[in-house]
Amino acid sequence: MDRIRIRGGKPLSGNIPIGGAKNATLPLMAAGLLSDGPLTLENAPDLADIATMRALLVQHGMKVEHDKAQRRLVLSGAAENLEAPYDLVRKMRASVLVMGPLVARFGEARVSLPGGCAIGTRPVDLHIKGLEQMGAVFDLEGGYMHAKAPGGLRGATIIFPQVSVGATENLLMAATLAEGTTELVNAAREPEIGDLAMCLMRMGARIEGIGTDRLVVEGVKRLGAATHPIIPDRIEAGTYACAAAITGGTVLLEGARMVDLGAVVRTLRECGVDVAEETEGLRITRKNGLRGADVMTEPFPGFATDMQAQFMALMCVAEGASMITETIFENRFMHVPELTRMGARIKYHGQSAIVRGVPKLSGAPVMATDLRASVSLVLAGLAAQGETIVNRVYHLDRGYESLERKLSAVGAEIERV
Ligand code: EPU
Numbered sequence: 001m002d003r004i005r006i007r008g009g010k011p012l013s014g015n016i017p018i019g020g021a022k023n024a025t026l027p028l029m030a031a032g033l034l035s036d037g038p039l040t041l042e043n044a045p046d047l048a049d050i051a052t053m054r055a056l057l058v059q060h061g062m063k064v065e066h067d068k069a070q071r072r073l074v075l076s077g078a079a080e081n082l083e084a085p086y087d088l089v090r091k092m093r094a095s096v097l098v099m100g101p102l103v104a105r106f107g108e109a110r111v112s113l114p115g116g117c118a119i120g121t122r123p124v125d126l127h128i129k130g131l132e133q134m135g136a137v138f139d140l141e142g143g144y145m146h147a148k149a150p151g152g153l154r155g156a157t158i159i160f161p162q163v164s165v166g167a168t169e170n171l172l173m174a175a176t177l178a179e180g181t182t183e184l185v186n187a188a189r190e191p192e193i194g195d196l197a198m199c200l201m202r203m204g205a206r207i208e209g210i211g212t213d214r215l216v217v218e219g220v221k222r223l224g225a226a227t228h229p230i231i232p233d234r235i236e237a238g239t240y241a242c243a244a245a246i247t248g249g250t251v252l253l254e255g256a257r258m259v260d261l262g263a264v265v266r267t268l269r270e271c272g273v274d275v276a277e278e279t280e281g282l283r284i285t286r287k288n289g290l291r292g293a294d295v296m297t298e299p300f301p302g303f304a305t306d307m308q309a310q311f312m313a314l315m316c317v318a319e320g321a322s323m324i325t326e327t328i329f330e331n332r333f334m335h336v337p338e339l340t341r342m343g344a345r346i347k348y349h350g351q352s353a354i355v356r357g358v359p360k361l362s363g364a365p366v367m368a369t370d371l372r373a374s375v376s377l378v379l380a381g382l383a384a385q386g387e388t389i390v391n392r393v394y395h396l397d398r399g400y401e402s403l404e405r406k407l408s409a410v411g412a413e414i415e416r417v
Helices: 022-034 048-060 093-106 125-133 165-176 191-202 234-247 262-270 305-315 336-341 371-383 394-399 403-408
Strands: 004-007 013-017 039-042 063-067 072-076 108-112 137-141 144-148 157-159 181-185 206-208 214-218 226-229 250-254 274-278 281-285 321-325 345-349 352-356 365-367 387-391 413-416
Touching: 004 371, 013 403, 022 039, 022 048, 022 072, 022 093, 022 165, 022 191, 022 234, 048 063, 048 072, 048 093, 048 394, 093 108, 093 125, 093 144, 093 165, 125 137, 125 144, 125 157, 125 165, 165 181, 165 191, 165 206, 165 214, 191 206, 191 226, 234 250, 234 262, 234 281, 234 305, 234 371, 262 274, 262 305, 305 321, 305 336, 305 352, 305 371, 336 345, 336 365, 336 371, 365 371, 371 387, 371 394, 371 403, 371 413, 403 413
Parallel strands: 013 250, 039 226, 157 181, 365 387
Antiparallel strands: 004 387, 004 413, 039 072, 063 072, 108 144, 137 144, 181 214, 206 214, 250 281, 274 281, 321 352, 345 352
16 A cells, blocks of 8 residues: 655745645536536546546446546536445545435435544535425435435525535535525535536526625526636645645745635744745745644634644644644544654644644654545654654545645655655
């Protein structure tokens, strides 16, 4: 099995190109089910999760071409098989995003329940309740959610009791083809949702309130072909910003946008990291020592849970103490024991962790159970004395394209072995 070997201590310097956002691409691909297309997605990343979504759509009966050289995905055709099988859904939870589009367009979907996950229980009750409010009838049988709406979905006012990115996306897609008006209240406002809404509008959907927590969708009879550029990956950008900061280097994140990274940028500045917006992207520079800072994860525009592990790695070598509180997922501190093995001083209780900065981390063999936890160990390895081996690299391949190539191009000593 592949591993990543890092020899730490090299300040990074140079440019890192930021790819299209994984968490925008997955729902955009599911949106391809809403029309015969073609739907052309530009700036598509080459990641394991994208390949999984492609396999899912292909088994539904769609044609999905991924031109990796051109970074383009072209989706066309219609679903014939309305079942999303366990084998694919258990590999990637975002597979449940096919449910809204399938029920809306074909009046039926049979989607495996995703089951547990390393970072939390992650139920999908909000997706189900919302579709029920739009007229779908659900049967839970054999580990599958079987939804039926033979006469099509109808508009409804859906008030989310809790902000959910996936449920907002599923219901937004479903609403585009429902009869009448759907109002999504307390909707998630993540940039990936704005991107999905923009793409749906290009396909002919009628949506108001993009970027706010109240989306109003006027259903249309059908959607058509469109070409849409995927937004840059704010989490990839934030991760490499932490890489520059933890090594005391200077890096230009090509294509990264300040608007997507507000809370992360504010926090990095509080820690003593310079962030400047340039025409080609964001420049991250750290010249002096790092200071500790407190963060709490929140739905956008708050500090992203997908940046919590990376920020914790950074705080391991900052001066003073930092309190990190995770409010989105109940089990997202799986990186703590691994960082501790590298010499970090972290204590956690419940949803909060106290990190007391140390002058140096030391390299060690480590492994993690999810994507962001894994990359936080890569960051720690870049700053650590000696050699770090990160095991279970397949987690990284789900969300970071050419990680070791991008980092070695800016001076890191990192290789896949
Ligand atoms: N929740 C429910 N019921 C639901 C849906 C969600 O209780 O029906 C809870 C979840 O258990 C969680 C909270 O609501 O506690 C927020 O979950 P959300 O639905 O927003 O998360 P998601 O859509 O499953 C997406 C990203 C995650 C990211 C979260 C939060 C994709 C494909 N995934 O997940 O990304 O952490 O939003 O921002 O967009 C990652 O990329 O590493 C990753 C885990």
